[in-house]
Amino acid sequence: MIPFLDLKAQYATIKPEIDAAIQGVLDSCQFTLGSAVASFEEDFASYCGTRHAIGVNSGTSALHLALLAAGIGAGDEVITVPFTFVATVSAIHYSGARTVLVDIDPQTFNIDPDRIEAAITERTQAIIPVHLYGQPADMDPILEIARRRGVMVIEDACQAHGAEYRGRRVGSMADIGCFSFYPGKNLGAYGEAGMAVTNVDRHARTIRMLRDWGAEQKYRHELKGYNYRMEGIQGAVLRVKLTHLEAWTAARRAHAARYDELFSGSAIATPQASPDVRHVYHIYAIRTRQRQLWQDALTAKGIHTGIHYPVPVHLLPAYADLGYKRGDFPHSERAADEVLSLPMYAELAPQQCVEVVEAIRELDEATKSAGR
Numbered sequence: 001m002i003p004f005l006d007l008k009a010q011y012a013t014i015k016p017e018i019d020a021a022i023q024g025v026l027d028s029c030q031f032t033l034g035s036a037v038a039s040f041e042e043d044f045a046s047y048c049g050t051r052h053a054i055g056v057n058s059g060t061s062a063l064h065l066a067l068l069a070a071g072i073g074a075g076d077e078v079i080t081v082p083f084t085f086v087a088t089v090s091a092i093h094y095s096g097a098r099t100v101l102v103d104i105d106p107q108t109f110n111i112d113p114d115r116i117e118a119a120i121t122e123r124t125q126a127i128i129p130v131h132l133y134g135q136p137a138d139m140d141p142i143l144e145i146a147r148r149r150g151v152m153v154i155e156d157a158c159q160a161h162g163a164e165y166r167g168r169r170v171g172s173m174a175d176i177g178c179f180s181f182y183p184g185k186n187l188g189a190y191g192e193a194g195m196a197v198t199n200v201d202r203h204a205r206t207i208r209m210l211r212d213w214g215a216e217q218k219y220r221h222e223l224k225g226y227n228y229r230m231e232g233i234q235g236a237v238l239r240v241k242l243t244h245l246e247a248w249t250a251a252r253r254a255h256a257a258r259y260d261e262l263f264s265g266s267a268i269a270t271p272q273a274s275p276d277v278r279h280v281y282h283i284y285a286i287r288t289r290q291r292q293l294w295q296d297a298l299t300a301k302g303i304h305t306g307i308h309y310p311v312p313v314h315l316l317p318a319y320a321d322l323g324y325k326r327g328d329f330p331h332s333e334r335a336a337d338e339v340l341s342l343p344m345y346a347e348l349a350p351q352q353c354v355e356v357v358e359a360i361r362e363l364d365e366a367t368k369s370a371g372r
Ligand SMILES: Cc1ncc(COP(=O)(O)O)c(C=O)c1O
Pocket: 058, 059, 060, 061, 084, 085, 087, 088, 130, 156, 158, 159, 179, 180, 181, 182, 193, 194
């Protein structure tokens, strides 16, 4: 059996450190925010190369508060992509703004900068590029358009901890960067957690207030805030895990290189990493028109895969009110029909990569000889 992800294998490698960190929170009884969260914030800000990091209870909350800190609300428009996890668009909805979608570049699965300007109106206040699968979006043209047109940029870095674009860490390039520490992420909590990072002091202050009921001083609520605090146990766990992240990222990149090499010479469409990025392979997705057939056959062999994501946001019933229809974003729609995420986690063994690729190459041969 080859799982898609193996959190137990990871825990086994760091158990004593994690157990001690959790025990420390139990001893201190600092269950929300507190010193473990503050220390993790400091470490994560320095990891991202930003002045500030503000711990919250999910990546969705980080995006929501980033939008509010940017002053975005009803009557405004925010540009993002349909080929993302629904949370990107949900956060825009929570802020009161309207989501305007732009199609992806089919090579990278990220926002196509050449399509952004046509979507900008006098109501546009922000662009949210999503660094999908762990590959940074093409930030320089995005930042240039944003500067020229006077709109903010908020990075959805929820899948891209430690990824780099032309030597810059994700989260540090735009006005605000948002991370998720959902357990399956490259840096995952033992529960829900997220983080907003920024170099702008006033954004940091606003997000810090909004996550904790809009008050800097207890019961002196200056803003209409939220209960979006990070839990102490999550801060403690994440602080330990951050010290391992570079080694885990190196392992993921080695697995991806192994997959690439094992697939070479076949016609199977593998991920395309741009030359000027450090892709951190949260997801390693191949593309196939026979996805359902292949996924079922792999499952039958004990090889577990994922689909990220089967329906682009503009075709989800929940967001039908955005007013888009099938055909509006052909690259996103095709990607949603074809992507298949292969097993990917640091503890994956090289031999397991070989088994996965052999099984897929067999399926590819069978597909070809069946003339499909
Ligand atoms: C691209 C993207 N944006 C936002 C989120 C939301 O993060 P969370 O699940 O921590 O709320 C996620 C992860 O789930 C994500 O993958």
